[in-house]
Amino acid sequence: MTTEGVKARMARAKSARSVSEEGMGAAIAALMNEDRALLLERWRKILRGDPPAHLPTWLFRRVLAYRMQAAVLGDLDRSAVRLLDQIAADHAGRRATGKKLGKKPPPVPSVPRARMNPGTILIREHDRQMHHVTVTTSGFRWNDNEYRSLTEVAFAITGTRWNGPRFFGLRSKSSTSEVER
Known part of the structure; x- marks a missing residue:
């Protein structure tokens, strides 16, 4: 990214940062009306340019809400942006060649424990029910209960002993067996 690009991004972030973390919910709710x-x-103030002419109003609102949140809470890290770019490129490539998506979704990259910051939400479907686990400074929160490890959360959800990171898709079977050797 060029120096001008970085400066422009910083200016957009500063402009969007006019909303505090506490007032963000109200500001986003106001967008809907x-x-x-x-x-x-607002778009011109926050993003410093004109939006695409064809952008529907509902998407217009969501982009603004995202930018406001990113300015206050932080944007995606570089690895997440790279992953999204790769997914978009794969999708565009499939559309261009007419290939259909396979039945199997693309693999989810593993996330090292050190990178799970407090506030990260892990989502897992089990027994036709979605489970949301929030990473906290002291461990994990699920169903208003605190747990020291993902393994404890997995046990609470399933009633059986699981490797917690593996249950939540953070570690593949092969990487687990390599660690155990």
Whole structure:
């Protein structure tokens, strides 16, 4: 990224940062009631440019809400951006060649424990029910209970002993067996 690009990004972030973390929910809720002219004004202030002409209003609001949140809470890290770019490129490549998506979803990259910051939410479907686990400073929170490890959470969900990181898709079977050797 060029120096001008970095400066432009910093200026956008500073402009969008006018909302505090506490007031962000109210500011985003207010977006839902604003007309397109007001949204356009906000877009120009936050993103420093004009939006695409074909952008529907509902998506317009969501992009603004995302940018406001990213300015206050932080944006995606480089590895997440690379992964999303790769997924988009794969999708564009499939569309261009007419290939259909396979039945199997692409593999989810593993996340090292050190990179799971407090506030990270892990989502796992088990027994036709979605489970959301929040990483906290002292461990993990699931169903308003604190747990010291993902293994404890996996046991609470399933009633059987699981490797917690593996249950949540953070570690593949092969990487687990390599560690155990």
